[in-house]
Amino acid sequence: MDMPIRPRKTADALRPDRKADILLAAEKLFAQRGYHAVTIRQIAEAAGVPLALVGYYYGPKHELFHAIFEHWSSTIEERLLALKNVGLDPQDANTLPRIIDAFVGPVLRLRASSEGEYYALLVARELYHLQDETDRVMRTYFDPLAMAFIDALQLALPHATRAQVAWVYQFALGALLHHISDTRVERLSKGESKQGDPAAAVLLADFIVGGIRAALVPGPVPVSLPVPLPFASRPESAPSSPKLSTHRRPKP
């Protein structure tokens, strides 16, 4: 019969590491519900600690958020290292697939692991609304990573401009992040595919490599149709369906 082993601060200490518990709980809740939808009380309850302990260890809420990314900053170093280990030979046709493999591989493994799944989800979902704290996290931790990958892609695609490479990098990143936070594919495929199927990883890598090659063909005109003129019209107002509430709606 094994005891409920919990992480310790030091090897011989018998006290549970409640600081780490708080970070874990915050990571999970922020990833699932979003930063502003999560209260410190919910984090404390999920971590099994009293409310005041959260503030004691991490201070204000936004610093707790920042601490999550600081905690995982080493994985970014690893991703940069994996990229450096790719031989950047513009002549080798496998250079681009290798870059993309270094791009998607570590992220998908992180998402599939029990340790990093919520951190990966958090990155995919919560860094869009650029405000004070998300912008700081983005610039500090992820801009250098993106720059390194764009530089590598630029070497593998000498005929493309940096603007083009930056665009396709964002396309690839979008495909990757949306796949990570995807919860619809099972429904949309009518049950034929499941979340986290490793077959999707191969498909994603092929999608990105093929997409980059197709978008940045050295020749002049690619395969797409001509772009039409922009248009958009705001639809007329229409009332929404009612719900149970004491609220008395205005008559139309």
Added chain:
Amino acid sequence: MDMPIRPRKTADALRPDRKADILLAAEKLFAQRGYHAVTIRQIAEAAGVPLALVGYYYGPKHELFHAIFEHWSSTIEERLLALKNVGLDPQDANTLPRIIDAFVGPVLRLRASSEGEYYALLVARELYHLQDETDRVMRTYFDPLAMAFIDALQLALPHATRAQVAWVYQFALGALLHHISDTRVERLSKGESKQGDPAAAVLLADFIVGGIRAALVPGPVPVSLPVPLPFASRPESAPSSPKLSTHRRPKP
């Protein structure tokens, strides 16, 4: 000298349409900061109306959120119509590009328009955290659209399974949505590319078409590298940098 013309409720009414003003302000703020980060008071202030008027017209906050998507539901009908106008001929090599054009075109035009830019941004950013209200919006408005596009792709790619098609659809959607809410490409390209450049639209369509074709080649083995085994380790804890606050941090 032109007067500050504002939308009217009816053609002959001289009163400004404050109900529409509220919806506009909510749309913009929700898109920029996220649902939970926006207060009803901020919406009222941005719309130039007293606080109580928001509740008078839209009731609870989540109904105001829902009303935005109800307001734009006609654009989804238009996207479905644009898809139906695509001749779904599996023999025609231009069928896939035409589907993708019907996929990205209307969205990018909406994003580029002054009327729909924030709605497009809202869709791209705010529907990830599936909870009560976002899940309802997703299933009601966007699942039918996704199903229609997946059906069309299935027709254009008879050799692929529905699971594969659902996956690449999600990849394409991710690329599109991330491009829509992108604010980094200017920074990452070192100023060489600007947001909303129509050249990116062509690039995106080519990326998606090429990506789908590369991922779903009829032959057996595609171009990607073999998938390595999963691994991930949670890094050891490291303290974060301090900030100005009355909070006294614990000594390490």
Added chain:
DNA sequence: ACAGGGTTTGTACGAATGTTCAATTTATTT
């Protein structure tokens, strides 16, 4: 002018939020 319904507004309620503090307990060092 009158009446009535839709519209507008100031205000206030209870609940929930982030944050802080003093006090207590536990661990470590002297």
Added chain:
DNA sequence: AAATAAATTGAACATTCGTACAAACCCTGT
């Protein structure tokens, strides 16, 4: 064992939140 430091806790603080309400306002048709 005594002293010091760290960890832990309950409670409370001032704000801010969503929501509701009643009174006032405006417009239209009688």
